[in-house]
Amino acid sequence: MRKLASIILFLVVVSNSFGQSKNSPLQISHLLGDFYVYRTFSDYKGTKISANALYLVTDKGVVLFDAPWDKDMFQPLLDSIKAKHHKEVIMLFATHSHDDRAGGFDFYRKKGIKTYSIKLTDDILKKENKPRAEFIIPNDKTFTVGQHTFEVCYPGKGHASDNVVVWFNKEKVLYGGCFIKSTDAKDLGYLGDSDVKEWKTSIAKVQSKFKNPKYIIPGHEGWNSLESLNHTLKMVNEYLAQKSAGKK
Numbered sequence: 514m515r516k517l518a519s520i521i522l523f524l525v526v527v528s529n530s531f532g533q534s535k536n537s538p539l540q541i542s543h544l545l546g547d548f549y550v551y552r553t554f555s556d557y558k559g560t561k562i563s564a565n566a567l568y569l570v571t572d573k574g575v576v577l578f579d580a581p582w583d584k585d586m587f588q589p590l591l592d593s594i595k596a597k598h599h600k601e602v603i604m605l606f607a608t609h610s611h612d613d614r615a616g617g618f619d620f621y622r623k624k625g626i627k628t629y630s631i632k633l634t635d636d637i638l639k640k641e642n643k644p645r646a647e648f649i650i651p652n653d654k655t656f657t658v659g660q661h662t663f664e665v666c667y668p669g670k671g672h673a674s675d676n677v678v679v680w681f682n683k684e685k686v687l688y689g690g691c692f693i694k695s696t697d698a699k700d701l702g703y704l705g706d707s708d709v710k711e712w713k714t715s716i717a718k719v720q721s722k723f724k725n726p727k728y729i730i731p732g733h734e735g736w737n738s739l740e741s742l743n744h745t746l747k748m749v750n751e752y753l754a755q756k757s758a759g760k761k
Contacts (some may be wrong), residue, residue, distance in 0.1 A: 539590060546759060565733060577590075604658065614691070629650050634677075686726065687731060695747060
């Protein structure tokens, strides 16, 4: 009985430590192999909204793709990764300039973590007087970190003028950030920095270049469907059709 109680307590501690509890402000889920999706939350127009991001465990250390949306989770994310994987975070890539992606540049850079963005993102952050990445990379670049290789790709304008996606060819994982909308999404969300007409063209480029993904991770809401990119295109087409009809 005592042994069973100890096991249950251990499972509760692990759940709380690694953000697996339903109400945790940091929720970490295993995707496959060395890939983990983590979710944080923020208030948007009075509603609590989740943001998905990704991290990859390599022989050299852990690579983050986008920072937590909730700045209070900057350090807990590092602590959770250290506890779970016994490795340090060594790199952070932001998929565009918004706070739910690039908001952690200053914090993580001060921790000695290498931070990366494309020039388009850097130009926006500089104009807005926000912390910028230490390293500026080309719009399309392939990285090898430890045993893993991935490609950062700028497909063109969409949710934002500077949005990039990340492709892991061996595992067929497409990390879309806010460029890709979840199948849970009912609309395109915030369009203040969007170019919806170009978004359609950019989606076509992603579909042509990165074929047959086994996992697609959108920037917000659920990420268990392979139809999220098609769903994004459908909503883009509907939006454009409505705009066109409104001009007549």
